[in-house]
Amino acid sequence: MADAGTEIETLIELMAKLPGLGPRSARRAVLHLVKKRGVLLMPLAEAMAEVGRTIRECLNCGNLATGDICPICESEKRANGQICVVEDVADLWAMERAQVFTGRYHVLGGTLSALDGTGPEELRIPQLRDRIAAEDVREVILALGATIDGQTTAHYIADELGESVSVTSLAQGVPVGGELDYLDDGTITAALSARKAL
Amino acid sequence: MADAGTEIETLIELMAKLPGLGPRSARRAVLHLVKKRGVLLMPLAEAMAEVGRTIRECLNCGNLATGDICPICESEKRANGQICVVEDVADLWAMERAQVFTGRYHVLGGTLSALDGTGPEELRIPQLRDRIAAEDVREVILALGATIDGQTTAHYIADELGESVSVTSLAQGVPVGGELDYLDDGTITAALSARKAL
Known part of the structure; x- marks a missing residue:
């Protein structure tokens, strides 16, 4: 892939480090990005730089925040x-x-x-x-x-x-919308032992 | 997710537009990026900006190139x-x-x-x-x-x-390392009709 330029190779290598992407899907993603330069590639580059500049961990709770303290820890409510x-x-x-x-x-x-x-x-x-x-x-x-x-x-x-x-x-039990037939034994055991009167 | 800040939301929305990523895997990728700010997020932002600035289509063949003509079209070899x-x-x-x-x-x-x-x-x-x-x-x-x-x-x-x-x-036939049992009928038909003497 020397023909594609080292810029593209660097981008593919970095993209392949994202969870859920491998070398093959990283190549596909990069080609997609190049095709959508104006609407996806450049906005994404800016959004990443912006997140890198502004986002850090809330000193109180560890949530992501733009300041020292996240909005949830700041809210008196x-x-x-x-x-x-x-x-x-x-x-x-x-x-x-x-x-x-x-x-x-x-x-x-x-x-x-x-x-x-x-x-x-x-x-x-x-x-x-x-x-x-x-x-x-x-x-x-x-x-x-x-x-x-x-x-x-x-x-x-x-x-x-x-x-x-x-x-x-949190309570353990049958997930809402879950069918018994698809649940593992552990979940059924937990749900049975925590059963409630109707 | 108002708590995560609009910067994060914007990044997740853009990442979800990549082929192979959906809203869920985009969230996971963004959290990974934030954790690896120095080694992944910022380099990726720069690599994207660099590709956006420098890469275009070769005027001769349509390959990606950093100039008007790609290295393959430039090479006399x-x-x-x-x-x-x-x-x-x-x-x-x-x-x-x-x-x-x-x-x-x-x-x-x-x-x-x-x-x-x-x-x-x-x-x-x-x-x-x-x-x-x-x-x-x-x-x-x-x-x-x-x-x-x-x-x-x-x-x-x-x-x-x-x-x-x-x-x-290109010839059609059995892929190298391919097992007949896993091939579709069309490939087997093509491979048989293009058979060669050993």
């Missing part, structure tokens, strides 16, 4: 005494899309993992403890993945916070 | 009297990766299509005719896809060029 602990900003976005949680968040930035050597210090857990007193938090809602690492992290945080605050976690 | 006609720059790259063709290319920019209303004028076919005389071409190799539109285009070009030059096309 969201100081309702609840903090929802999530693994990642993607999970925070998922919660926000559901438009049902009105408190603040705390983004851990991962889960505890003996395998990867991720300990509590890497995970913003000390900061969570600080916030409980500072923001007069009554309830910590653990919205962590139903994986081994996610559940280990949840139990660690619950132990760590102790009696200082009420710690809850 | 590649003026061997052969022109390989491809549909798209991606196909030109595929031919170059195989490192077996030593002539020049002609990128059509698509195939004839009655459905999409793509006629010969949209496809750089007139320019191909001009190049045959100008570059003293002896053979035109049609490397077009084995689709209905690809084959229609191949036949149209062969008719158009007439006796002025020898027109060939």
Whole structure:
């Protein structure tokens, strides 16, 4: 591909590092970008540079923000005494899309993992403890993945916070619109043991 | 996602327009970019801007180039009297990766299509005719896809060029490493009718 110029090669190599794209789809994406120079390539270059310049992590909760503090931590309306602990900003976005949680968040930035050597210090857990007193938090809602690492992290945080605050976690059960036939045994077991009277 | 800032939203919307990415994978890619700001986000923004500034279509063959004429058309070594006609720059790259063709290319920019209303004028076919005389071409190799539109285009070009030059096309048959069991009937038929003595 020497004929395509080193500029194109560099762009393909960088694009191939994005999750979900490999060398082949990166080439396809770059050709698409070149064809749509005015409406896609140049706006995308600008949008990336702009995000790179302005976006950083909220010093309080770890959400993405344009300033030191994100809009959710800045809003007095969201100081309702609840903090929802999530693994990642993607999970925070998922919660926000559901438009049902009105408190603040705390983004851990991962889960505890003996395998990867991720300990509590890497995970913003000390900061969570600080916030409980500072923001007069009554309830910590653990919205962590139903994986081994996610559940280990949840139990660690619950132990760590102790009696200082009420710690809850998202219910496990049948997803809305889910059919029993397609669910794994673990979900059915969890849903059965958490069954409710109608 | 108002919390993530309009900069992030804009970037996600643009990324979702890339082939192979949807809204969900665009969000994932953007979060990855933000995490890898120094090593991926900023270099990617610069590479895109650079490609947007410098890359255009070769006036002679339609390949991507940093100047008016691409390196292949500029190289005297590649003026061997052969022109390989491809549909798209991606196909030109595929031919170059195989490192077996030593002539020049002609990128059509698509195939004839009655459905999409793509006629010969949209496809750089007139320019191909001009190049045959100008570059003293002896053979035109049609490397077009084995689709209905690809084959229609191949036949149209062969008719158009007439006796002025020898027109060939890539052989059809069993792909190297291919197993008969996984091939479609059309490929097996083509491979059988083009069988060779060992």
